[in-house]
Amino acid sequence: MNSTPTVPHHIAIVMDGNGRWAKARHRPRSFGHNAGRKAVRDVVEGCLRQGVQVLTLFAFSSENWQRPQDEVGALMELFLRALDKEVDELHEQGVRLRFIGDLTAFSDALQRRMRAAMTRTAGNDKLHMNVAVNYGGRWDIVQAARRAAAAVARGELRAEDIDEATLGRWMSLAELPPLDLFIRTGGDCRISNFLLWQVAYAELHFTDTLWPDFDQACLQRAIDDYAGRERRFGRTGDQVARTQDPAC
Numbered sequence: 001m002n003s004t005p006t007v008p009h010h011i012a013i014v015m016d017g018n019g020r021w022a023k024a025r026h027r028p029r030s031f032g033h034n035a036g037r038k039a040v041r042d043v044v045e046g047c048l049r050q051g052v053q054v055l056t057l058f059a060f061s062s063e064n065w066q067r068p069q070d071e072v073g074a075l076m077e078l079f080l081r082a083l084d085k086e087v088d089e090l091h092e093q094g095v096r097l098r099f100i101g102d103l104t105a106f107s108d109a110l111q112r113r114m115r116a117a118m119t120r121t122a123g124n125d126k127l128h129m130n131v132a133v134n135y136g137g138r139w140d141i142v143q144a145a146r147r148a149a150a151a152v153a154r155g156e157l158r159a160e161d162i163d164e165a166t167l168g169r170w171m172s173l174a175e176l177p178p179l180d181l182f183i184r185t186g187g188d189c190r191i192s193n194f195l196l197w198q199v200a201y202a203e204l205h206f207t208d209t210l211w212p213d214f215d216q217a218c219l220q221r222a223i224d225d226y227a228g229r230e231r232r233f234g235r236t237g238d239q240v241a242r243t244q245d246p247a248c
């Protein structure tokens, strides 16, 4: 018997492959990033239909600043435009939008729009959508450790009392259901400094599909793959089967 509910509560996606998608069409990389917006809309729709509670998307990593300046500039433009154009619809769909990562690195205009979108959608609960920007899993662990250190310095916490649960409460997304399914498009099988702490017991699904081609059917395949997994969390398969047995 399988211990995995059919639909994951929390899905995270590394939306990779935009550049290669554009290259195959002899277009600039920014064309691929722009095309990726449609995939985001489709996946949001799919999550709403399936009753997924949380969707966390990797839009810009802390390492992506190293890209050519014109590509970074085009991405910032795209984020601004997307915030102007997409938030109305997300709000109507009942999506709560949040940005995770070190937002202070962005322009004032972008930070203002991100905050406005978060405030505007704060009362929605059909789907929690987190967009990771200037995010790195190592940064996340460091900022949690820094908060713990500050609490120790204020005398509110003893260093010896810091455990996984304490630190976990300061990690991004701590207040949301744990990550169940981690998807990466674009064919590479790596985490690229995404949710390092949160990925500990997530199921991993890698697909060659490039992000602009990803759609609800691809999401369904990932969910089906997930539903077939046995999540043991360190226990044996027999133990898992016993906890599933209605007689127990």
Ligand code: IPE
Pocket: 015, 016, 017, 018, 019, 020, 021, 029, 059, 060, 061, 064, 075, 186
């Ligand atoms: C992911 O697509 C989007 C961002 C990192 C912003 P890429 O731009 O990495 O596309 P590939 O991997 O070069 O094809």
Ligand code: IPE
Pocket: 014, 015, 016, 017, 058, 059, 060, 061, 064, 188, 190, 192
């Ligand atoms: C990860 O993709 C970051 C995002 C999708 C935002 P990258 O394309 O930056 O990852 P690497 O460099 O191939 O590991």
Ligand code: MG
Pocket: 016, 017, 018, 186
């Ligand atoms: Mg890439």
